[in-house]
Amino acid sequence: MTPLLTDRAQLLARLANIEEFDLAIIGGGATGLGVAVDAAMRGLKVVLVEAHDFAKGTSSRSTKLVHGGVRYLAQGHWPLVWEALRERQRLLKNAPHLVHAMPFVMPAYRRIDQWFYGLGLKLYDLLAGSAGLGPTQFLNRQKTLLTLPGVKVTHLVGGVQYWDGQFDDARLALVLARTAASHGALLLNHMPVVGLSTEHGTGRVLGLNCTDQETDTPYSLKARCVVNATGVWVDQIEAMTQTQVGHVAEDKVLHTVRPSQGVHLVVDASFWPGKSALLVPHTQDGRVLFAVPWQGKVLLGTTDTPRLVVDWEPQALESEIDQILAEAAQYLVKAPQRSDVTSVWAGLRPLAQSDQRPQQQGATQNVSREHTVRVFSNGMVSVSGGKWTTYRAMAADVMQSIRRAQLLSLTSDDITSHQPLWGAQDVSAIDDSDPYRPYGTDAAQIRQLPGAENWLSPQLNEAMVRFAARYEYARTVEDVLARRNRLLFLDAAAALVAAPQVASILASETGVSPQLAEFELLAKGYLL
Numbered sequence: 001m002t003p004l005l006t007d008r009a010q011l012l013a014r015l016a017n018i019e020e021f022d023l024a025i026i027g028g029g030a031t032g033l034g035v036a037v038d039a040a041m042r043g044l045k046v047v048l049v050e051a052h053d054f055a056k057g058t059s060s061r062s063t064k065l066v067h068g069g070v071r072y073l074a075q076g077h078w079p080l081v082w083e084a085l086r087e088r089q090r091l092l093k094n095a096p097h098l099v100h101a102m103p104f105v106m107p108a109y110r111r112i113d114q115w116f117y118g119l120g121l122k123l124y125d126l127l128a129g130s131a132g133l134g135p136t137q138f139l140n141r142q143k144t145l146l147t148l149p150g151v152k153v154t155h156l157v158g159g160v161q162y163w164d165g166q167f168d169d170a171r172l173a174l175v176l177a178r179t180a181a182s183h184g185a186l187l188l189n190h191m192p193v194v195g196l197s198t199e200h201g202t203g204r205v206l207g208l209n210c211t212d213q214e215t216d217t218p219y220s221l222k223a224r225c226v227v228n229a230t231g232v233w234v235d236q237i238e239a240m241t242q243t244q245v246g247h248v249a250e251d252k253v254l255h256t257v258r259p260s261q262g263v264h265l266v267v268d269a270s271f272w273p274g275k276s277a278l279l280v281p282h283t284q285d286g287r288v289l290f291a292v293p294w295q296g297k298v299l300l301g302t303t304d305t306p307r308l309v310v311d312w313e314p315q316a317l318e319s320e321i322d323q324i325l326a327e328a329a330q331y332l333v334k335a336p337q338r339s340d341v342t343s344v345w346a347g348l349r350p351l352a353q354s355d356q357r358p359q360q361q362g363a364t365q366n367v368s369r370e371h372t373v374r375v376f377s378n379g380m381v382s383v384s385g386g387k388w389t390t391y392r393a394m395a396a397d398v399m400q401s402i403r404r405a406q407l408l409s410l411t412s413d414d415i416t417s418h419q420p421l422w423g424a425q426d427v428s429a430i431d432d433s434d435p436y437r438p439y440g441t442d443a444a445q446i447r448q449l450p451g452a453e454n455w456l457s458p459q460l461n462e463a464m465v466r467f468a469a470r471y472e473y474a475r476t477v478e479d480v481l482a483r484r485n486r487l488l489f490l491d492a493a494a495a496l497v498a499a500p501q502v503a504s505i506l507a508s509e510t511g512v513s514p515q516l517a518e519f520e521l522l523a524k525g526y527l528l
């Protein structure tokens with residue numbers, strides 16, 4: 001299929017010309033984009049507006065696992081695990097260019113741990129049933145060392161290997177945006193919602209007021225139904241229904257989301273050689289530690305730290321960095337030091353708050369990862385919580401909540417389970433490290449664009465930047481180096497080196513400032 005151009009002037013002209021949308025979605029993370037795909041495939045007139053860039057929030061900062069969640073199994077959240085395992089299978093089928101199966105190994109230093117966790121993982125296989133990716137296996141010491149060449153050997157008795165999925169979160173978000181657009185949805189990034197328009201007297205939500213961040217131009221749009229899918233910002237949007245100016249007294253704000261920060265450190269592959277990921281199911285403070293090979297580097301993480309402030313760029317705490325390095329040093333033969341970290345980033349989990357009082361402090365490891373959909377009497381629908389893996393099921397749930405509340409006339413059909421996402425192609429014959437692999441069916445077209453031979457980094461060439469500007473909604477250097485390509489998340493210093501060239505290519509494509517200086521400032525925050 002020929003990709004659709006994402007020329008911003010044309011998108012804005014469309015926005016101004018449509019009198020009323022059926023559905024307006026606020027937030028372009030996994031959740032909002034999933035809703036956009038489902039709604040657009042139903043033939044609804046859909047608009048989605050995103051304050052920054054698609055996946056700028058939590059959806060680009062995950063551990064990159066498409067998984068049932070071994071930890072949630074241990075916590076007894078079996079229905080969540082069961083559902084996520086089925087969604088894992090669907091994603092592998094519907095987006096094979098971005099999702100692949102990966103072996104995970106849990107090293108055991110006590111025989112009892114090997115049995116305990118091994119039997120738990122057999123239960124994981126049972127829950128997966130025909131959606132399983134491969135059987136859990138007990139490994140002896142020698143096989144564990146062969147599979148995990150970077151693991152500490154002293155007192156090692158063996159290991160347990162199981163299977164899960166891995167993906168590129170920000171690119172999957174983009175693929176959802178492009179899938180929705182291919183079904184007629186209008187999507188705009190860099191377009192924050194600054195207020196809601198409501199009916200005088202009833203308070204019914206009639207539409208959104210937003211601002212084009214590039215020009216400061218205000219836009220108002222009307223919609224029959226509004227979905228608030230803003231993750232950890234969901235309460236801020238809800239507060240806008242209580243006031244016309246978007247500001248409300250603190251004691252009136254509902255606190256439905258409990259943000260929990262997770263930090264990742266990225267190090268060179270030499271710290272964790274091989275193709276298998278490491279799982280430590282129970283660290284000293286009761287978390288899960290992963291060391292996951294990803295795009296030629298290794299991700300170490302993560303933490304689970306309650307946060308009261310929701311920043312666009314959450315910062316890793318020194319204590320979180322120390323925790324991850326200390327924990328990694330317990331299991332990795334070559335223990336990384338601070339100076340070995342090539343990128344550090346943090347994300348905020350939008351966990352559901354059990355009651356709606358101001359946010360509570362305290363541990364968040366055991367707070368449920370299930371999602372909540374709330375339909376308000378003013379007609380707005382809010383969705384939060386859940387996991388990347390279950391975005392499709394969450395979207396289906398949102399659409400069914402809208403149907404049950406009779407906000408729109410919809411069928412109860414499952415629309416998206418078998419829908420291949422944009423670019424879907426069998427890439428099993430293509431090497432993992434091939435930079436064109438994530439582009440799927442778009443790869444041939446990119447190779448034809450000017451600059452395909454001009455490499456700015458091992459995974460990014462000039463043609464890819466041009467493609468990002470023309471077909472992937474990219475406007476700024478950050479859009480390209482953080483989310484169309486993942487260099488900022490992998491190696492912040494290398495991203496700083498590539499940035500000026502990316503800026504000049506982008507500027508020649510879009511004609512607007514690519515915000516190079518802003519990117520340089522941001523990227524410094526990803527360096528340790």
Ligand code: FAD
Nearest residue numbers: 027029030031051057058059062063065193231262388389
């Ligand atoms: P977000 O991605 O935050 O999207 C909300 C969007 O709303 C943002 O883009 C924001 O810019 C936008 N927005 C906010 N205010 C406005 C406004 N006024 N106007 C317009 N737009 C606005 N899940 C997995 O399945 N696998 C994993 O491995 C995994 N690992 C994780 C690791 C960490 C550290 C964290 C934090 C989460 C992890 N998750 C994982 C969970 C998963 O990442 C989240 O559940 C998911 O990304 C949430 O998506 P969302 O769309 O609800 O929120």
